[in-house]
Amino acid sequence: MQTRPPAPPFTRDTAIQKVRAAEDAWNRQDPETVALAYTADSRWRNRDQFVHGRSEIKEFLARKWEKEREYRLIKELWAFHENRIAVRFVYEWRDGQGQWWRSHGNENWGFDEAGLMAERHASINDMPIKDAQRLFHWEGKVRPEEHPGLSDLGL
Numbered sequence: 001m002q003t004r005p006p007a008p009p010f011t012r013d014t015a016i017q018k019v020r021a022a023e024d025a026w027n028r029q030d031p032e033t034v035a036l037a038y039t040a041d042s043r044w045r046n047r048d049q050f051v052h053g054r055s056e057i058k059e060f061l062a063r064k065w066e067k068e069r070e071y072r073l074i075k076e077l078w079a080f081h082e083n084r085i086a087v088r089f090v091y092e093w094r095d096g097q098g099q100w101w102r103s104h105g106n107e108n109w110g111f112d113e114a115g116l117m118a119e120r121h122a123s124i125n126d127m128p129i130k131d132a133q134r135l136f137h138w139e140g141k142v143r144p145e146e147h148p149g150l151s152d153l154g155l
Contacts, residue, residue: 002116019077047124073136
């Protein structure tokens with residue numbers, strides 16, 4: 001049986017660990033690897049799209065990161081209970097025409113007993129920003145520990 005620790009029931013510390021692991025994985029932008037954190041039959045609602053299973057997750061993520069260039073994401077734990085975690089997040093990205101965007105969202109996650117995500121419900125709003133308004137600046141794919149989080153940035 002495939003596992004993805006930490007597994008439920010979550011504590012505050014293990015929920016934070018799960019959130020940071022998801023942030024790091026999404027910032028690496030590797031659909032194959034990211035999809036392994038989800039159950040084979042995982043169900044998603046992402047904005048107005050409904051995605052089912054790892055194959056569709058991989059396809060969705062490949063399209064997403066082709067469109068959303070220079071993607072930088074920060075997630076923050078909002079709440080947790082037993083096998084569920086609620087997260088708020090913000091990411092910045094540039095489109096093909098050079099316009100920068102800041103996307104604000106909330107996710108509700110449900111996990112199986114092995115720590116794989118079985119459900120993901122995401123609501124996201126996009127707003128255009130100028131290059132000078134960007135707040136997420138770091139080298140490489142993963143946000144360094146010393147980079148401020150969402151609350152520290154006033155987001």
